[in-house]
Amino acid sequence: MALLSSSNIGIAGIAACVPKNIIDNYHYTQYFSADVVRKVVDKIGIQERRFTDEQTCASDLCYAAANRLIADMNIKKEDIDALIFISQTPDYRMPATSFLLHERLGLPKTTMAFDLTLGCSAFLYGLSIGYSLLQQPSMQRVLILDGETRSKVYSPKDRKTAFLFGDAGAAILLEKGNKYGESHFSLNSDGSMSDAIKIDGGGYRMPSSVETLRERVVDEYGNIRNMEQGYMNGDDVFNFVAREVPKDIKTLCDITKNDLQSFDFYLLHQANDFMNQFLIRKLKLCQSKVPSSIAKFGNTSSVSIPLTIVSELQNQLYGQKKLLLSAFGVGLSWGTAIINTHDCQISQLVEI
Numbered sequence: 001m002a003l004l005s006s007s008n009i010g011i012a013g014i015a016a017c018v019p020k021n022i023i024d025n026y027h028y029t030q031y032f033s034a035d036v037v038r039k040v041v042d043k044i045g046i047q048e049r050r051f052t053d054e055q056t057c058a059s060d061l062c063y064a065a066a067n068r069l070i071a072d073m074n075i076k077k078e079d080i081d082a083l084i085f086i087s088q089t090p091d092y093r094m095p096a097t098s099f100l101l102h103e104r105l106g107l108p109k110t111t112m113a114f115d116l117t118l119g120c121s122a123f124l125y126g127l128s129i130g131y132s133l134l135q136q137p138s139m140q141r142v143l144i145l146d147g148e149t150r151s152k153v154y155s156p157k158d159r160k161t162a163f164l165f166g167d168a169g170a171a172i173l174l175e176k177g178n179k180y181g182e183s184h185f186s187l188n189s190d191g192s193m194s195d196a197i198k199i200d201g202g203g204y205r206m207p208s209s210v211e212t213l214r215e216r217v218v219d220e221y222g223n224i225r226n227m228e229q230g231y232m233n234g235d236d237v238f239n240f241v242a243r244e245v246p247k248d249i250k251t252l253c254d255i256t257k258n259d260l261q262s263f264d265f266y267l268l269h270q271a272n273d274f275m276n277q278f279l280i281r282k283l284k285l286c287q288s289k290v291p292s293s294i295a296k297f298g299n300t301s302s303v304s305i306p307l308t309i310v311s312e313l314q315n316q317l318y319g320q321k322k323l324l325l326s327a328f329g330v331g332l333s334w335g336t337a338i339i340n341t342h343d344c345q346i347s348q349l350v351e352i
Contacts, residue, residue, distance in 0.1 A: 002187040003255065006131040010180030012141075013345030015069035016170040016310035017061045018050040018297060020351045025049065025163050025298075029156045031224075040163050045273025049166030049298035051151040056352070058087045058147030059097050061169025063104055064350050066145055069171040070105075072347045077105065081139045082112040084130060086122045086146040086302050088330075089153065090115065101145055119197070120269055120329025121187075122146070122302035124337050127325075128185040130174045144172040148301040153199060155225035158218070161232055164272065166298035170306035179320070179342040186252040187335040188244070196236045197330040201227030237329070241275055245328050245336075246282045252336045253324075262322065263289065263338075265313065269327040270294040270304035279326075301329070310349055317344040 025041045025048060032040075041047065052061070062085065070077070083105075085098035098113040107113075112133075116126050123146055130142040147169035154161040201212030212227040225231060253260045266285055268276050273294050280290055291312035293304070300307055305325055309317075321341045328334035 004128050004132065004185040004187070006135060006183045008178050008180055009131045009134045009174060009176055009183060010339065011341055011344055012173045012175045013069050013073045013347065014170065014172050014306050014309050015065040015072070015347035015350065016168060016303070016307045017065040017068070017350040017352060018168045018307070019052045019056065019061070021051050021053065023049045023051050023166070029162055031157045032159055036159065037163075040159055043274055044163060045294055046163060046298045047295045049151070050168065052149050052167045056149070057091050058089050058149050058167075058169055059085070059091050059101055061149075061167065061352070062145035062147040062171060063101060064352050065169050065171040066101070066105055066143065068347045068350050069173060073173065073345055075173065078108050080107055080111050080141050080143050082130070082133055082142045083107060084114060084116055084126050084142065084144045086116045086118070086126045086144065087148055088117050088119055088301070089149045090117070098145075118302065118333060119331055120271070120301050120304070121327040121331065121333040121335050123305050124185060124325060124327045124335040125187060127174075127337060127339075128187060131183060131185070134174060134176055140176060142174040144174065146170045146172070146303050146306060148303050150299070150301055153230050155229040157215070157224035158229070158231065159221070159223060160234060161230060164299045166300050168297060168300040168303040168307045170303050170310070172306055177342070181340045183337070183339045184252060184256045185335060185337045186248055188248060188333065190240070190332045193236065193240060193332040195233075196240070196332055197230065197232045199228060199230045237332070238275060240332055241271070241328055242278065242282070244334055245279060245326060248334060248336050249283060249324065249326055252338060256338055258338060261286070263324045264321040265323050266290045267305045267308060267323060267325045269329065270297070270308060271299055271329065302327070310346055314346050314348070317341050317346060319343065
């Protein structure tokens with residue numbers, strides 16, 4: 001397993017931003033009957049989501065979150081040594097969106113900037129990279145900007161995905177400090193299941209064309225999408241999560257000698273409520289220690305964990321807290337993290 005450990009590095013503050021545009025899932029699409037919509041929405045537990053307009057990108061949501069965090073924490077921009085931008089919905093194919101945010105935020109030329117394109121587990125991967133960078137003597141602070149506009153890449157005519165995904169952005173400041181203690185990450189991959197969540201068209205293997213943009217019926221249920229819209233095999237994904245995620249959580253706890261029931265909060269990727277309730281039962285977790293934002297924001301991919309912290313844990317990360325984080329999805333990829341926070345600054349949720 002890819003096991004990474006760090007000492008005396010932690011999350012100093014988190015901010016998040018969502019679009020003002022609220023989507024009522026029960027009235028989202030005219031392509032399915034009210035009975036079908038109700039059945040799907042009740043099962044996944046997502047009543048509302050937030051969608052950007054056509055002009056707003058993931059970077060805009062991250063920029064708003066970053067500005068809020070920088071102002072609330074009175075951060076000097078020259079003290080930010082690295083900027084990591086996480087997204088699978090970037091502004092352009094080139095340049096990397098991190099450089100656009102570097103310029104918009106007015107960061108110095110001495111700040112390292114790069115993108116991470118992974119998916120639902122990317123927040124944990126980004127954290128692990130940020131923690132690793134901060135083990136270098138010259139590095140003091142890392143800013144992670146994590147944003148997704150998944151509403152732009154799924155078909156409203158495909159009920160397997162139409163009601164799941166929403167848009168959001170987050171800003172996370174990492175810093176050094178003896179108060180944070182030990183942190184641990186387990187990161188895993190299974191490329192044999194890369195077809196389980198995928199967009200076939202629009203890349204360099206299958207470039208955009210009239211054919212990739214043509215809508216077609218894709219299954220016996222009459223679901224419709226084009227080849228540049230995402231699809232997901234829900235059964236395969238659920239079986240993967242049920243098989244791999246609890247095992248990984250227990251393994252990391254065993255290796256690090258942490259009692260699974262000893263954490264203050266458990267932050268799970270907000271895939272859907274059905275899946276998370278399964279994990280809570282499987283791991284015998286205390287429901288009150290597993291905050292959920294899925295009903296209000298849907299699946300925001302890699303942003304879901306920081307968004308949940310901002311929306312659900314305001315004023316609850318004062319003092320020393322021990323958190324267990326678990327994320328999983330496209331790749332297929334999954335990870336578990338054990339981190340400590342100390343007086344973590346949680347900014348009020350931004351809406352644009």
